[in-house]
Amino acid sequence: MINIRQILIGLSVLLIGTLVYVVDRPPGQIYFLYKSSVNISLHNILPNLFGCIGNSLPSFIHVFSFILITAGLLLCQKRGHIIICSFWFLTDFIFELGQKFKLLSSTIVPDWFSGIPFLENSKNYFFSGTFDFNDLSAIAFGTISAFWILSATQKRRES
Amino acid sequence: MKSKHVCRIRKMLRYLCISWVVVFGIISIIGSGGGGSDPQPVIVAGIFSDQPTDGDIAFDPVLQSFTITNGPETLFFGIDDLDPNLPEYRAFLDFPLDGSTGGEVIPANAGIVSATLEVFINEVSFAPIVPTLVDLVSYPITGLRVEDFDSFPLLSQSLNFFASDLGTIVSIDITPLMREAQRLGFADFQLRFVLDFVTNVGFVGIEDLPSVSITAPLLTVNYVF
Numbered sequence: 207m208i209n210i211r212q213i214l215i216g217l218s219v220l221l222i223g224t225l226v227y228v229v230d231r232p233p234g235q236i237y238f239l240y241k242s243s244v245n246i247s248l249h250n251i252l253p254n255l256f257g258c259i260g261n262s263l264p265s266f267i268h269v270f271s272f273i274l275i276t277a278g279l280l281l282c283q284k285r286g287h288i289i290i291c292s293f294w295f296l297t298d299f300i301f302e303l304g305q306k307f308k309l310l311s312s313t314i315v316p317d318w319f320s321g322i323p324f325l326e327n328s329k330n331y332f333f334s335g336t337f338d339f340n341d342l343s344a345i346a347f348g349t350i351s352a353f354w355i356l357s358a359t360q361k362r363r364e365s
Numbered sequence: 366m367k368s369k370h371v372c373r374i375r376k377m378l379r380y381l382c383i384s385w386v387v388v389f390g391i392i393s394i395i396g397s398g399g400g401g402s403d404p405q406p407v408i409v410a411g412i413f414s415d416q417p418t419d420g421d422i423a424f425d426p427v428l429q430s431f432t433i434t435n436g437p438e439t440l441f442f443g444i445d446d447l448d449p450n451l452p453e454y455r456a457f458l459d460f461p462l463d464g465s466t467g468g469e470v471i472p473a474n475a476g477i478v479s480a481t482l483e484v485f486i487n488e489v490s491f492a493p494i495v496p497t498l499v500d501l502v503s504y505p506i507t508g509l510r511v512e513d514f515d516s517f518p519l520l521s522q523s524l525n526f527f528a529s530d531l532g533t534i535v536s537i538d539i540t541p542l543m544r545e546a547q548r549l550g551f552a553d554f555q556l557r558f559v560l561d562f563v564t565n566v567g568f569v570g571i572e573d574l575p576s577v578s579i580t581a582p583l584l585t586v587n588y589v590f
Contacts, residue, residue, distance in 0.1 A: 238397065334589065
């Protein structure tokens with residue numbers, strides 16, 4: 207038993223987030239893109255889609271989408287929604303904060319991550335990424351929006 | 366009974382899906398390469414060693430004596446086979462990170478992207494390959510002491526010097542050592558070159574002429590701030 211509506215909303219919004227990276231960002235900045243064997247970047251091929259909103263949109267979309275997907279799979283009630291929202295909010299918040307405290311973050315990331323796909327980018331993520339209060343706001347806004355959507359779709363399911 | 370099993374399998378599948386979502390969610394943060402903002406520019410700083418604070422210490426195992434040389438024109442490490450007492454030398458380099466010698470400053474909260482040390486080798490003797498340990502150490506800038514010869518290294522890495530390095534500038538990636546020094550909040554980045562304990566043959570000279578910048582030991586740090 208899953209809430210397919212919540213999962214589909216989450217996946218659709220996640221797809222929009224992917225567009226930010228594929229179209230608006232230079233592929234050299236994105237691990238997923240420059241590690242990919244196929245060039246899927248449309249940067250400088252298509253015009254910029256999101257403008258300045260694209261700077262913090264991924265932060266909003268990430269927390270929003272993963273809250274909806276997780277909640278949709280768990281099919282839980284309000285208390286569960288709060289736990290899921292808190293979990294993803296804290297996860298995104300900690301990663302964003304890690305970009306402010308680069309030194310501390312780099313010591314926490316174990317050296318053996320360097321040989322593992324995806325995880326090998328951890329140090330680079332903290333060193334090269336920029337801490338931004340707009341991103342933090344986007345994470346908070348994404349969490350609140352997701353909670354609102356969860357409540358709305360939950361009510362419809364019950365009625 | 367059968368429906369109980371089906372229920373259990375469904376539950377397991379659901380938790381598996383959720384675990385996958387959580388892992389994918391975290392990986393997608395890391396893989397997207399930095400959230401919403403543009404990456405910070407990497408700043409490059411070049412710092413020459415503080416020649417008067419560089420030095421070497423020789424331990425004579427026969428006489429059981431230490432000879433400390435501060436600011437020599439060549440820093441030696443390894444075992445000098447020409448000397449019948451076979452003294453062991455250890456070389457020390459000091460790089461001020463706070464600009465105290467007029468060099469560039471590495472801010473205390475800078476994130477180290479990479480660090481490279483370049484040294485000009487003017488002697489490689491008694492062995493074609495010299496296994497070496499580079500230790501991160503801490504010693505007073507007022508001068509080397511006997512106890513600095515075998516003080517406990519804060520971090521070490523190994524490398525080999527080759528006979529073919531003679532007369533060339535050797536570039537050594539010392540990023541882990543620099544990150545550790547930065548984490549510890551050191552005002553000076555200090556290194557000790559030691560002949561690796563796996564061997565007892567090999568003698569290397571690092572040129573360290575005062576005011577000759579072309580061959581002076583150079584630390585290049587790429588950092589974000």
